[in-house]
Amino acid sequence: MESTPLSELLAIRRQKLDAIRAAGVDPFGQRFETDGTIAEVRAKFAEGAALRAAGRITAHRDMGKSQFLDLSDSSGSGNLPGRIQIFIHAKEIGDEAFAIFKNLDIGDFIGVEGEGFITRTGEPTIRVKNFTVLAKSLKPMPDKWHGVQDTEIKYRQRYLDLIANPESREVFHKRIAIVREIRRFLEDRGFLEVETPMMQAIAGGAAAEPFKTHHNALGMDLYLRIAPELYLKRLLVGGFPKVFELNRNFRNEGISRRHNPEFTMLEAYWAFADFEKMADLVEELICHLAQTICGGLKIEHKDAEDNVTKTINLERPWKRARYADLIRSVVPDWYELSPQIRRERAEEMGLDVRQCVADFEVTQHLFEKMIEEKTMDPLFVTHCPKELVPLAKQNAEDPSVVDVYELVINGQEISPGYSELNDPIVQRQRLEEQSGGETQKLDGDFLEALEYGMPPAGGIGIGIDRLVMMLTGAESIRDVLFFPHMKPRETA
RNA sequence: GGGUUGGUAGCUCAAUGGUAGAGCAGUGCCCUUUUAAGGCAUUGGUUCUGGGUUCGAGUCCCAGCCAACCCA
Known part of the structure; x- marks a missing residue:
């Protein structure tokens, strides 16, 4: 027609x-x-x-x-x-x-x-x-010399970008190599790749708005997973000591330079390990990727004119610092202040904390703006407040913090790692606190699995898209996804 | 959700409110080792959409669509 x-x-x-x-x-x-x-x-x-x-x-x-x-x-x-x-x-x-x-x-x-x-x-x-x-x-x-410049064409018609722009092809070849090398690295160390449900009756394992769908034959709503965590832990209960899953998660939230509704996540669990052992593993993994795929541990990000805009240095050992110590490095007496004074101090520093309800959210906002966004070289932030991480073990000496790290590189959270909480009673309490009484969001089957006994374990997540951004110098998540989400357009 | 910027030929980009242009691609001709080949000639436009102001709008105003960036 x-x-x-x-x-x-x-x-x-x-x-x-x-x-x-x-x-x-x-x-x-x-x-x-x-x-x-x-x-x-x-x-x-x-x-x-x-x-x-x-x-x-x-x-x-x-x-x-x-x-x-x-x-x-x-x-x-x-x-x-x-x-x-x-x-x-x-x-x-x-x-x-x-x-x-x-x-x-x-x-x-x-x-x-x-x-x-x-x-x-x-x-x-x-x-x-x-x-x-x-x-x-x-x-x-497209133009043989200038290639495709129009970002809209690059993203909507990626095939034209791939045909015309060698630098785009290079980014995607690196992404493919990174994913392949992660699998090889983990398999070499005895981790088994598994597949767990993407359609879940309860979207657990993270705090995020899920996408909803409906199963006609069962007459029930289902959710696209926001994380595979609770199913991978069931496999720890089932006796698998080293498992990982590298696949898509879905979150029904804003789209930005750093967020796409579907994104790729690696999660790996290692029975009888802890968050520090996982930090060593992640450090080794990312350095291995940089050396085999990016030609070394110094990663240069360049602008359109090929000028180096920033250099990320992945030389080991990576810095490790406690969350509270990092906060004190910005505001030395932060933990001596009342919640009200903290808000005022944050606003004096130009932070907008109106969205922060609880006191720990004010502190977290300060962390994100004054530490995370300014950290280019790798930094393991350890011992975060327990409110931020309901699925990790509380620290033996200080129960207000959890035995976790958050790995920050390139101003972004690249990877969290936990000593996984395996006490079913404490886990139930922590999830109930987080859900704020919305008990229908509690995954009772997961809690029941814990009651049969889950070994102490270390767990990690790695946001693959952000990792690829860091390793390839892409400034937008859309540049590392073949087909980033776009609003539909009338087609010819 | 708010703000800023942008949308012109297939592509990359120009155009004080006054006849919409260039390079590449295309078409025709010349050329038996070129490589962003070259030379000569030439085609191609609903200026994102819809209103408005004006003697006259790609340009100014309003609304919408799409995108990028910043903020929340």
Whole structure:
């Protein structure tokens, strides 16, 4: 159903499509055997070698009888780009094929077979003997030099961003490598990857607004999980000593530079360990990722002009400091002040604490603004107030704090780690306090599981999106998600 | 939710309230080793949408949509 006439550019591409069909060639081809991805073809490249490659035409340099084109895919890395030059000449492919070739455009997928040679300018090139049309592109590609600049197009039509912007491809290749390397790291240490429910009758394990859905056959509402924690702990009860889950969580809250409604979280639990052992594990893991994927422990973030805007130093050992000591480093007598005076002092420092109801929230706001946001290099904040963390063990000497760390890097909370609370009676009390009497939010099945005995354990979470931001220098979570959430738009 | 900025050709961007332009892409011609190829010529516009002010609006005003950033 096309009521409006196609623009001239689209009409010309349709005409070429028809011309290819009229010549008896299917413009949307079939299986094509290649010598691998284009990076792999480049690795095999030798003068005189027979080569087969397939990819998208990304550049065309028309020299009259000699035609040079670039064939690309996203396989490139380092000194083996996902791009190879091909040379097409009527004498090599014949007049009939050359007439088909005239109907190709930048953006089309083709397969070629030919022979390797080096041009006068030293470029490895395939001298094409035969080519096959694999997919005609009916829409023009983005600007070859500037790529896609429009953030809306980058996010809504990520494929165009990936085609046109190598720096975006690089970020996503790093993300893929980070996730793969995390799995390998944990599996090497005996952790088992498990899958637990994403649809839960009670959305527990964190304090966040869940997405609601409905199961028709059961006639009941369900929630998309905000955390897998309570199910992973059931596995500790079930006797699995080392488990992890690396998958999506969903939170029905604001969208920002640092928040997407669905985000990827790693949670890992280690029976008989504690939060300090987990901190060591996380420190080792993140340094391993930086060294294997980012080339070292100094991570540079750059702006659009390639100027270094900040440097994050991951050199070990990472600093560890108690929450209360950090607060005292900002306001030495903070803990001697009354709640009312604390509010006043916070406001004097330019903080807006109107949203903070309880006293501990005022302190937490001070922490976030004056410490967390200013911390670039890794800092384990330990012994946080117990009100902030209802699922962790209270400290033996000071029951007002819990045996936890919050790892802050790049001004953001990257990873929490706990000595997990395994006393079912205390756990019930703490959850009841947190729910403020809304007992329907209590996960009774989880509490029952604890009553059968959960081993003391260390647990961690790592926000994978924020970790990738830190390691790749992305300033927005949207730059590390293939398809960040966007409001729907009328489509053509 | 509040504030700021932006939305112009397929893409990247211009345009004191006074005839909507450039580069790339496209089209045509020239060129047998180019690589942001080059040269000559040329096509292409509901200026996000809807109102308003004005002799005249891409530009000013109002409302809306979408996006980015900041704040909560």
